[in-house]
Amino acid sequence: MVVHGSRPGGERWDGVARYALLPLRVFLGVTFVYAGLDKLTDSSFLRDAGAGSVGEMMRAVRDSSALPALVDLALESPVGFGWAIAVGELAVGIGTLLGLFTRLAALGGALLSLSLWLTVSWSSDPYYYGNDLPYLMAWIPLVLAGAPLLSLDAFRRARRQGAGG
Template sequence: MNLKTSWRNQIWPLRVLRLWLGVTWIYAGWDKASDPGFLTSGSPTFIGTQLSAYSTSSPIDFAINRMLEHSTQIGIFVMLMEFAIGAATLLWIAPTWAAMGGFAMSLTLWLASSWHIKPYFLASDSAYTILWLTYFLFLYGSRRNSKVAIDRRGFLRVSTVAAIAVAGAAVGKLFPKTLTETSSASGKSASKKIIEDASFKVGQTHNFVS
């Protein structure tokens, strides 16, 4: 099935789901690629710093702790996979495998980074886990393109996805975010201090901000 036919043969709800997931995953890859601190040790947005924070409240902390010494490699892998899964979803290249990859990544992120968020529906990772699972089950149930053809055409299609992923990461490095953009999220949390009641003197006041 070619690209145009794949879109035409899908019902509208599935087209919307496919478009949203594909674009979102490419944007997620771009967000990491354009972040100059994502692969830079010591940066507030460094993947190693994020993994270290995740391990404090994740049910899979044992796995995350083992990843810390390979943080940079993990970051590169995640960034490339986000580009690849997004591109494969939009271009209908190994769509079932792409959906499975999206589900696995979302589930891992849910367990790693947002498992502690209560109630669970406030965490976007839980929603994306179900969205990818639904999309995967639909594709798997339809029995369309559930296998990757090991031939010249199949090789070229998969190579196209790999090339898009690498190119996306490279272009993202050419258009880095500004310091304000990369530090806005971390800056807000870092500027907040916890003040103990016992540290207040009698009659002392403090201006609290949310």
């Protein structure tokens, strides 16, 4: 059993470990900002029909998804659904990068990833070829831990503690 700080150089590694979630936060934040902006600037994505449109994508995955009812809901307004996904990805990414309401942003990212896994990438065979399940798993540490360092959440927490003490 290793006692905290008892191994050679342990204090140094414990200090570095505090930043363990930062690369994950940056990766997920940048990726979701990019995904949201990509959808918002793609002239074909935010359409009901046509190559590359959200409507065509939803119709293509409807029968192979785990939740066809969720796809049917999206197909009631494919353009509105496309906007919701794009804006949601952008908000999640910005919140994650800034570390603002990080747990809430990460929960949003996890829910987006879960819904995309159960619809769009559900039929990936083998399952690890689909990218939405690994994204779902990557969000969980941020849902649990938030952004304790280098974040607006940490800044807000420090200000509250300073004002209250």
